[in-house]
Every structure is written in structure tokens, then in C-alpha cells.
Amino acid sequence: MTTHEIDLKALMLASLDGDAAAHRALLARLSSRLRAYYKSKLAGVGRGTAEAEDLVQEAVLAVHFKRHTFDPAEPLTPWVHAIARYKLIDFLRRTRTSRADVPIEAADAIMAHDDNVGAESSYDVRRLMERLPKNMRCSIEAVKLDGLSIAEAAVRCGISEPGVKVSIHRGLKALATIIAGKRGHED
């Protein structure tokens, strides 16, 4: 078992218990692993690496929203690898490349390299958020983008504090759906 597996699984377990710092560290560390993975895979099937960042973000969103499907009795690496590979195959299928072009690989491939050279993905979050209902948009902008507290956001948006929390939760889910849908429409 690699040290990545041990470290990252500890972060995952803490994140499942609601530890925000662990959750952030997990997503940040996974995103650099995912970046290296997608860049090499896209290059391997003869495609540019420009789309790698979009895939990284889709996989990060999936790790976040599907983290309840992680079974703590199992290692983390195969779980992350399955998500990363699923998103890759889905992407290649959408863009009409055969699945046969994705070589069989060991799950460890996902933990093999770091790549911290982040690029901008093609999503502009502020523009995407224009499609959200007002309360969701206001809550996310206040707390997530402008760094206000929940209480300050409640005042700014004119809703209750629990309302802000619910709006953020629902808004992020809606945002993930928009991003997934946007990719679908681009084909």
C-alpha cells in the first residue's frame, strides 16, 4: 500500500466525518493527481491536453458529490480511479473516440504523478451562476466567492441562516448539473 493511499484515505475518512480542512486538502491533492492522469491519458489517445482541466473539475465534482458512495472498509485508490476512468471514458464517448483506445491499466495509475500546473477550465463560474435562482446565487457568491460568514450572507441575501446553508448546498448541486449538462451540449 502506498503512502498516498494511506494519507488520502485518512483525509477521506476525516472529510466524511465533516472535517472541512481535510475535505479541502483531499480535493486539492486529488486534483493534482487527476491532472497528471488526464494529461497523460489524453496525450495517449492522441488528443490535446486542453480538455484535461475540464475533466479534472468534473472528477473533483464527482468525488465531492458522490463521496457517500465510498465504502470506508475499502481502499480509496480504486474508488478514485474508477471515477476518473468513468469520466474519461464518458468524455471520449461524447467526443466519439472508441473506448478501445483507453488502455487497460492498474488502479495505481491514478496516484502515479502530481501535476500542479493548473489551467483555467472552460467554465466561468460567475457566468454559470447567472442561471441559478436568486437565493442560491446570492448565497454562493456571498459565502464561497466573497468570503462572508453565513450570518453576513443571510443579511445580504435577506434570508435566514439555515436558508443560506440550504441554498449553498442546492446551488452547488445545481451548478454541477449545469456543468455536466453544458459539456453534453457542446458535442
Place this chain on the structure above:
Amino acid sequence: MKTEDLVDLLSNSPGPIDRGLVVRTLLVALGAGSILAFGITIFGLGVRPDMMTSRALSFVAAKLSFAVGISSLALVYLAKLARPGGERKPRSYLAALPFLAIMALAAISLGLAPSSHWNKMIVGDEWLECLVSIPVIAILPFAVSIWAVRQGAPTNLARAGAFAGLAAGGVSAMAYAVHCTDDSLPFVAVWYGGTIVLCTLAGAAAGPRLLRW
């Protein structure tokens, strides 16, 4: 958007996660599917007229245990297949056990009967009704099962769809058993087994379309 911004966006007060959610959602779905299937059977087709005789009850119990066995095994595998990478630990051939058991019992019962009875034992009285009813009753339980699997994150969609179909077929056969008056083991093996396999194949075909996320 930069990935760091996305990570920031996602990691503010994430809250604890309910680890039993995948299994519980599947249980709720199969429970709801069973209620729907029994409702459709009882109100649409009616309970068999001799239901309360001990002879009928023992046959119904035998059919129920076949169907419940199938659904339970399907549920066990669905709980794996609804998670990313769940298909890595297969052994899903164990799901064929109830089918093998009923086929063995059917063969024994045919062996014990004179060959002049075979036709009647296999074809029964209502083979056509059975052939149509089990897949039709399975539609709603299948929809609920697919919904439940979609709450997870399956990465082998055909296989997850197949097991959702298998679970729904089992639930449907369970409900249909309270109506059906054909009690021979070969009948159950051929028509119940066959229609449940049909549901499984339909699920495998529909999975990639219905389960994409």
C-alpha cells in the same frame, strides 16, 4: 474557472456524510417496488382463489422463496455496483444460484413424473399470462431500482442495469406468485426463471442510457 476555486467552492462547511446511504436507498427502493408490485398484482389480477388452502400456501411459499432469493442476491450485488469500481469484485455468478436450484428441482420433478405429464407440467394453464405479467409488473419496481442506483455512482452501467432488472424481476415474480395457480416446479423454472432473465437482459440493455451520470 480555476480548479483551486472549485475546490474552495466545494470545501466550505461540507458537513458529515451518511455512510449507510447507498444501502439504505436500495432497501427503500426494493421495499417500495415490492409494495407497488403486490398492489398491482392484488388489485389488477387478484389473489388466487384457493389462497387460504394449505396446499396453495405451500406452493406460494416455495415460489416466494425462489423470488426473494433472487431479489436478495441482486440487492447484495447492487450495493456494490452502485459504487465506483464496485464491478471489480465480481463473483456475480452467485446470482445464478437460485436459477440453478430451481432448474435442478424441476429436472428431478420431471424425472419422477411419467413423460406423458411433462407437457402439462412445463406449459401449465397460464404460461402466456405469466410471460406477460412478470415483465409488466416489473416495470415500476425497475424504475424505482434505477432511481436508487442513480443516487450512487455506478461505473459499469450495463452490469448495474442488469442487476437492477434482476432485482425488479425477482420482486415482480414474488408478487405474481400470489396470483398464479400453476404450481409445478418445471413451470416456475421455465416461466418465472425465463421472464426474470428477460428483465435482467432488458436492464442490461437500458442501463448505459438510464444510469449515466
